[in-house]
Amino acid sequence: MKNILAFAVAVVLSACSTYRAYEYPPTYAFSSTDELFELSVPNAKKRARTLATSDYKKGIYRTLFFGYPTGEGPEERLLRKKYAVYSIPIGCVVSDSVIAFTETYNDTMKPLLVSHFNTDIFAR
Secondary structure (H helix, E strand, O other): OHHHHHHHHHHHHHHHHOOOOOOOOHHHOOOOOHHHHOOOHHHHHHHHHHHHHHHHHHOOOEEEEEOOOOOOOHHHHHHHHHHOOEEEEEEOOOOHHHHHHHHHHHHHHHHHHHHHHOOOOOOO
């Protein structure tokens, strides 16, 4: 049982660390969530709103996701190809502050993009 658990942990860690950032420019990558673990939830939300607004103004259109990265699905591919909106993995290990950051970033970015493209690009 111990070997099975060790193998499962190794598979998850390997998948998380080898997720290929093959489809988006390097400036779109989210470098690290380490600093987010140190933030309170209100501070994580504030940072997310600030970053999403700043990214939008710079033309960096992305949404963030956490959990097990499984690669680009059809919705992500459509957003990337048609609108240059990239789905960026934020990591496999999360905390309340990482979840708050991710959700707030997306809740800030998505309405900006809907307004920018003049259509709900996320409706499906």
